[in-house]
Amino acid sequence: xxxxxxxxxxxxxxxxxxxxSGSYGTTTIDHICEKxxxxxxxxxxxxxxxxxxxxxxxxxxxxxxxxxxxxIFSPMVPPLDRIRKxxxxxxxxxxxxxxxxxxxxxxxxFALGAEVSTQEDRLxxxxxxxxxxxxxxxxxxxxxxxxxxxxxxxxxxxKARMILAYYEGxxxxxxxxxxxxxxxxxxxxxxxxxxxxxxxxxxx
Amino acid sequence: xxxxxxxxxxxxxxxxxxxxSGSYGTTTIDHICEKxxxxxxxxxxxxxxxxxxxxxxxxxxxxxxxxxxxxIFSPMVPPLDRIRKxxxxxxxxxxxxxxxxxxxxxxxxFALGAEVSTQEDRLxxxxxxxxxxxxxxxxxxxxxxxxxxxxxxxxxxxKARMILAYYEGxxxxxxxxxxxxxxxxxxxxxxxxxxxxxxxxxxx
DNA sequence: ATAATAGTTGACTATTTAGTTCACTATGTT
DNA sequence: AACATAGTGAACTAAATAGTCAACTATTAT
Numbered sequence: 001x002x003x004x005x006x007x008x009x010x011x012x013x014x015x016x017x018x019x020x021s022g023s024y025g026t027t028t029i030d031h032i033c034e035k036x037x038x039x040x041x042x043x044x045x046x047x048x049x050x051x052x053x054x055x056x057x058x059x060x061x062x063x064x065x066x067x068x069x070x071x072i073f074s075p076m077v078p079p080l081d082r083i084r085k086x087x088x089x090x091x092x093x094x095x096x097x098x099x100x101x102x103x104x105x106x107x108x109x110f111a112l113g114a115e116v117s118t119q120e121d122r123l124x125x126x127x128x129x130x131x132x133x134x135x136x137x138x139x140x141x142x143x144x145x146x147x148x149x150x151x152x153x154x155x156x157x158x159k160a161r162m163i164l165a166y167y168e169g170x171x172x173x174x175x176x177x178x179x180x181x182x183x184x185x186x187x188x189x190x191x192x193x194x195x196x197x198x199x200x201x202x203x204x
Numbered sequence: 205x206x207x208x209x210x211x212x213x214x215x216x217x218x219x220x221x222x223x224x225s226g227s228y229g230t231t232t233i234d235h236i237c238e239k240x241x242x243x244x245x246x247x248x249x250x251x252x253x254x255x256x257x258x259x260x261x262x263x264x265x266x267x268x269x270x271x272x273x274x275x276i277f278s279p280m281v282p283p284l285d286r287i288r289k290x291x292x293x294x295x296x297x298x299x300x301x302x303x304x305x306x307x308x309x310x311x312x313x314f315a316l317g318a319e320v321s322t323q324e325d326r327l328x329x330x331x332x333x334x335x336x337x338x339x340x341x342x343x344x345x346x347x348x349x350x351x352x353x354x355x356x357x358x359x360x361x362x363k364a365r366m367i368l369a370y371y372e373g374x375x376x377x378x379x380x381x382x383x384x385x386x387x388x389x390x391x392x393x394x395x396x397x398x399x400x401x402x403x404x405x406x407x408x
Numbered sequence: 409a410t411a412a413t414a415g416t417t418g419a420c421t422a423t424t425t426a427g428t429t430c431a432c433t434a435t436g437t438t
Numbered sequence: 439a440a441c442a443t444a445g446t447g448a449a450c451t452a453a454a455t456a457g458t459c460a461a462c463t464a465t466t467a468t
Contacts, residue, residue: 001441001442001443001444002442002443002444002445003443003444003445003446004444004445005444005445005446007445007446038446039446039447039448040447040448041445041446041447041448042445042446042447045444045445045446046445
């Protein structure tokens with residue numbers, strides 16, 4: 001009972017977009033409210049602070065992202081194809097962002113993590129968890145690829161960590177250089193890290 | 205003639221440390237002045253704005269960093285040893301920062317670039333140049349390693365770009381997780397990307 | 409010694425920011 | 439219909455922030 005509203009959702013969408021296209025530090029509560037079309041009174045009705053909103057938005061955003069990842073990393077798909085699909089998906093996303101915002105935006109969690117990890121404990125923890133999830137997607141693909149004999153990776157967790165670092169590094173470079181073409185080499189680099197034989201890698 | 209002062213230098217040191225240990229967005233001119241022990245009037249005597257100071261400080265900081273890199277990447281050192289030395293140096297630096305600030309800080313240029321690239325054109329350009337310099341150090345080591353037959357790398361520029369992405373990604377991960385141990389795998393990953401034979405890699 | 413000048417200071421303004429308050433409004437429930 | 443309540447809005451405060459200014463001080467070249 002009582003009134004209903006999607007203001008909370010609008011606020012969460014707004015902060016994510018502002019952080020991603022700009023940064024956490026320069027995103028103010030006033031900006032968020034303006035973008036969401038919500039008055040400050042309502043903001044404080046739903047949230048205690050900017051970091052509180054950011055935390056909730058981050059978690060919600062990740063939940064919906066996970067659905068896509070579950071599809072891409074489906075165990076039904078051959079393990080190396082999962083990685084190929086993931087890279088392709090990532091490239092397409094960055095391209096779309098560049099068209100929409102005029103700028104390559106990279107990985108929202110990684111960029112935010114780099115910015116706030118020394119300052120915002122709660123956000124740092126959430127981001128760590130999200131990145132760990134990402135790693136697990138990679139890890140299971142690597143484990144499957146190892147089991148199938150496609151690659152030699154006795155420690156899939158370690159390999160996944162390496163690949164994640166490379167992947168996130170590339171995305172960040174693409175953001176810094178504002179150039180999607182940086183991402184062209186993504187698959188090649190990952191396969192090199194995995195020690196995929198050139199013959200296998202060629203089956204694009 | 206006239207008065208002499210190191211206030212300009214102090215301001216440049218202060219902003220670098222504040223950005224690195226925190227972020228660009230949350231670093232205010234007042235904070236910078238307080239840390240440097242300089243009054244705002246003097247700040248504006250030397251600089252037009254925060255981004256102006258940041259630009260100068262970034263360039264000066266890079267210049268001094270280059271001296272170290274010139275030593276590490278000296279052509280007198282065997283090419284793969286240069287990379288080993290670089291990784292070791294990097295690990296040591298991060299460890300020191302963790303002791304000093306209680307936090308792993310990662311790569312200052314990369315973190316700053318990720319934060320401001322969509323907002324601060326001038327800084328973005330400077331950071332791009334710095335990262336390109338870093339790439340060139342790696343590239344020449346890779347080219348030399350290729351020439352010596354240690355590795356097969358017909359396109360050293362591309363390989364260097366890959367390795368830089370991986371290296372910066374790892375440093376950023378170390379910052380986000382506040383854990384230097386993430387950096388333990390640096391050399392291993394780089395050598396995997398380079399396709400260094402295990403026998404060669406083992407010569408630690 | 410002193411004039412020219414490089415650098416300093418603190419008080420000032422205007423704006424932006426986070427956060428509060430309380431009367432008000434819309435809506436589901438009875 | 440009317441009541442309980444989820445959500446709204448506009449005006450408010452206090453603090454932080456960027457930026458200005460003019461008088462002041464220290465140094466150095468002559």
